[in-house]
Amino acid sequence: MNLHEQQLQMASYVRDPLHNPPPADIEARRLRIYRELFYNSIEGLLAAGFPVMRATLGELPWHARVRDFYATYRSQTPLFTEVGGAFIDYLHNADLDAPWQLELAHYEWIEAQLFRADDAAFTEPDTADLLEGEPRLSCLARVLAYRWPVDQIGPGYQPSAPPAAPTLLLVYRDQHLQVRFARLTPMAYQLLAGLSGSGRQRLQALGDEQVQAQGLALLKDLHSQQLIIAVDYCAGALA
Template sequence: MNSSQHKVDFKATQAEFTSYIRNPDTQPCPEGIKPERMQMYRELCFNNVESFLSSNFPVLRKITSDSQWQQLAQDFFANHPSTTPYFSEIPEEFIVYLQQERVAGANDYPFMLELAHYEWVEMALSIAQEDIVEPKINQISDLTQTLSISPLAWVLAYQFPVHKISPDYLPLQAPEHPSYLAVYRNQEDQVNFIELAQMSYFLLHTLQEQQAISIADCLSQILPDDSAESLENSAIEAIQQFVDKQVILID
């Protein structure tokens, strides 16, 4: 007997296996495997993904009904072509799905993508590999000192106030002004956020765009040419507060 008759196309079988696990309603059960066993595999895989989404997007999960959440998780599980085998990277894949692939339903919140991104940022910072070295200088002494933003600080702008979203606050329209936030991890590995005034946002955004800049140059970029001394002093005070929180580093 020709042994080639017994060869199995493992890639094809694997594709059939995973296609059925993703969406058993539209894909046939692989030949030679009992449907009950395939259902067990499917429940195991889906429940792992759904549990990971729930734990990493707790606010989104809390404000979404059980049926809507199951539909959202199933749509992601069935249709998103993940590019990573690591569970820790599933949240980022979910952001890609919401941003590029999700066909918004009538019950989708208009802030869903922004809220998910905000929750992902908190998770990403909590597991980031970078560390903050104990600064040698933590007080502003003159305007020639060089500033840089912490590698564990992200400066964000959202149309919706995502940091306030809760079951009691579900805005259907974006406010007139955006929400500016800094999310950061300190030396105690605590992830915190700060709601920023517009000037503070421009300050941190300027530092984010430039790896290192003197305090004087920074002030010249964020303040009007004819700004009063009191405004400059307020900006310097804001910089010191960010230094105290380890959002800004003095080199």
């Protein structure tokens, strides 16, 4: 057996010792150290990125899920910061532990991405008026829609069926480096994610003057928090 074959055998065993034989020339104690070292590194990264999922699933289901990911998924990135994204990709094709698991994972991954985002996002200037220009969402904010109430799921609440209305959220990182979320009304979601055009055009598409006034108040509030900026019309879209 050449060196490459030895490395493959070792890697296969460390990934999935239940279905792959150990190398014959390494003592069991050392192999156990390697197995635990590599697994604990991946499990620790995922536990830090998906704490709500870990607590909600419980110890045994959580570790079974991580071990299956570790054994079967072939990541295309060497970056530790991208392991969470690889885990979500894996969940898309996995037999889920709960029907809300994928959406909860995505929500927690967004939180992690915002926490690591570049502070320079707060320095991006306006280039147009809020009404005449086109509102653009800061890279420190996301407008999200889920079937499941991902902001409420936890060890004490695990719904078996999605609610009638979707969960609409604005998730953002404030200037104190805290990731926060706010529930959005359908009107607010439509204004921020469902319409195109200038601020004025979006407000006019919402409805009557009362609804437009509520929308304008929301735009001004988010603008004051630097969660949206106004750019020259057609220079960029809210995304």
